[in-house]
Amino acid sequence: MAEISSLYASALFDLFLESGAPDESFEQAVFLRDTLQDSEYLQIICHPRISVAEKCKFFREAFSESIRDDLLGLLFLAVEKNRENYIIPALAEFIDKINGYRRKTEAYVISATELSGEQVSALKELLSKKLDKDVEILLRVDPSVIGGLYIRTDGYLLDRTVKRQLRDMEDSMKKEYDE
16 A cells, blocks of 8 residues: 555655645645545545546545645546545655655644643754754644653654553553563
8 A cells, every 4th residue: 555655645746846836735735635534525535336437526526626736636546546545645645755855844742731832832842953854743632641742753753641651650560460
């Protein structure tokens, strides 16, 4: 699966480099990825009983006014080749390629409570220095982590949540008990 997604992403990236509107391509790819991840859209694009023509018509009606022809072409090509499951991974990889080209990245941050603007700014500054890239922080609040932060960015994972620490303590205690 990764190989086909990578081919689609690389082709889109080549078109991105040739286009005269790189910011527009990026924003539209993010919009398309986020929209298609919605369960209603996924049901439509992956449903085996909806014909290729109907899926293409759906894409044309839903997106022709809001996305570039190269992105719309990806949708049509994937549907025609029965590769609908590759669309979202290809878009995600394409977005990553653009971010790498621009020296930007996204950091997915989960915390138990809402972070203040000052905390977000400090985290952004720290991660930007460590990664030598401009970092966009994507926040999610999950009270089940109890406290601390979970950060995933550029292939790195930092899990300093209380939930993780408790799990590690439990594993350690079980290991000592079993010995």
